[in-house]
Amino acid sequence: MLVYPSSIDLSSRTLRYLAGHLLSWRREIGTRWRRLAPGRHALLTLAHLRCGDTYAQLAAGFGTGIATAYRYIREAIDVLAALAPSLAEAMKTIRTKAFVILDGTLLPIDRIAADTPYFSGKHKRHGMNVQVLTDPFGRLLWASSALPGSTHDLTAARQHGITEALAEPELKCWADKAYQGAGGPVRVPFRGRHLKRWKRRHNTTHARIRCLDERAMATLKGWRLLRKLRCSTNRITDVVKAVVVLHHAST
Secondary structure (H helix, E strand, C coil): CCCCCCCCCCCHHHHHHHHHHHHHHHHHHCCCCCCCCHHHHHHHHHHHHHHCCCHHHHHHHHCCCHHHHHHHHHHHHHHHHCCCCCHHHHHHHHCCCCEEEEEEEEEEECCCCCCHHHEECCCCEEEEEEEEEECCCCCEEEECCCEECCCCHHHHHHHCCHHHHHHCCCCEEECCHHHCCCCCCEECCCCCCCCCHHHHHHHHHHHHHHCCHHHHHHHHHCCHHHHCECCCHHHHHHHHHHHHHHHHHHC
């Protein structure tokens, strides 16, 4: 097998952040020796999350076995996921914003037709539903745990308690038509073909504000592993949380 050096479009600050937490974790559990130092361990994890490299590719590049690469990456993701903010913690930051944008995204997974709970009728593919909150500038603030792709966005928002959390401080929240009926602070565009002029203007303004959420989605999908997940669906929530933590650490 041929091995060649590559690059990751992340700052050294992100690497130091993850390496520091891995070092603290090793001290906590009393690890005496590892084949990879914390810095190399962190680099291995970032290559997997950011570039989507497989375990076989990473094992060859870092001189470890495939099983070892899998264990290292799983351990690092667990460490990062434990640092992810809950919705209640994220609300402390959200309350300082003029408004927030709520949207859902589908993370594609490799499932077959028999796995109907994971099939999204909207996107015509299998995946996991993740709800995202962004600030007025399109910056990613919080991402929910992953639900089967067949879950409707409004159902997912209610299940995660997002609508209730936003209603308490009476925040303004902009969302698309999928959240029709959410009530409270969630503002959605008018539906229908033959709308009055003022309703069409409202929908145009609404779309201009809501489109800022695409920046957060692009940020999330910038981690190539999330473009096609091949792990167990039980692990996807931790992967998403790990990505959010690393994103916040790099900004």
